[in-house]
Amino acid sequence: MAGGTKRLPRAVREQQMLDAAVQMFSVNGYHETSMDTIAAAAEISKPMLYLYYGSKEDLFGACLNRELSRFIEAVRADIDFTKSPRDLLRNTIVSFLRYIEANRASWIVMYTQAISSQAFAHTVREGREQIIELVAGLVRAGSRTPRPDTEHQMMAVALVGAGEAMANRLSTGDVDADDAAELMIELFWHGLRGVPQDRDLDAAALPDKGGHNVAAG
Numbered sequence: 001m002a003g004g005t006k007r008l009p010r011a012v013r014e015q016q017m018l019d020a021a022v023q024m025f026s027v028n029g030y031h032e033t034s035m036d037t038i039a040a041a042a043e044i045s046k047p048m049l050y051l052y053y054g055s056k057e058d059l060f061g062a063c064l065n066r067e068l069s070r071f072i073e074a075v076r077a078d079i080d081f082t083k084s085p086r087d088l089l090r091n092t093i094v095s096f097l098r099y100i101e102a103n104r105a106s107w108i109v110m111y112t113q114a115i116s117s118q119a120f121a122h123t124v125r126e127g128r129e130q131i132i133e134l135v136a137g138l139v140r141a142g143s144r145t146p147r148p149d150t151e152h153q154m155m156a157v158a159l160v161g162a163g164e165a166m167a168n169r170l171s172t173g174d175v176d177a178d179d180a181a182e183l184m185i186e187l188f189w190h191g192l193r194g195v196p197q198d199r200d201l202d203a204a205a206l207p208d209k210g211g212h213n214v215a216a217g
Helices: 010-028 035-042 046-052 056-077 085-102 104-116 118-142 149-171 177-192 196-204
Strands: none
Touching: 010 035, 010 046, 010 056, 010 104, 035 046, 035 056, 056 085, 056 104, 056 118, 085 104, 085 118, 085 149, 085 177, 104 118, 104 149, 118 149, 149 177
């Protein structure tokens, strides 16, 4: 190529463009980021960028699809259902938050930028549903209380919402990943394992063999 630039395989060049685009979108936002800026960051010409991705919308969509896939695959890879319920919960939460800490630009593109655009709302919604399904499986595996699947699903929705809020704080540097993980583990674990003291109170209220109320002595 002109200027002695090394010719790269198409797949490598595509990833180079996406890497640059994710960084630029995360810093400047979708609307304020130009294709010229992305081309410069990727060290390619703007015509080449348009050759690979026909428009800024197409390029952002490609970034979003890649980042969502990487995120889901990374978290799924660390889920081990042979672990105890508490270790299963801990490993998943730590994996999730450490991924966000190491890929803050990615999270900003996936959520802060993408959810603000109607054009990409469907893609974000589909990715979120995959995450909810993963979490519902964790809830089902870790809960000591038998529940219908609809309750597992709704609990997963609530947990994912809390996780997203924590991830947003993490992506802006407001909180440390390990500190955030400990807070979430404590919060979620008490809900997943049930409330033993309530079960103890119920048992205490039952009459003993002599017909006396246990709680009353």
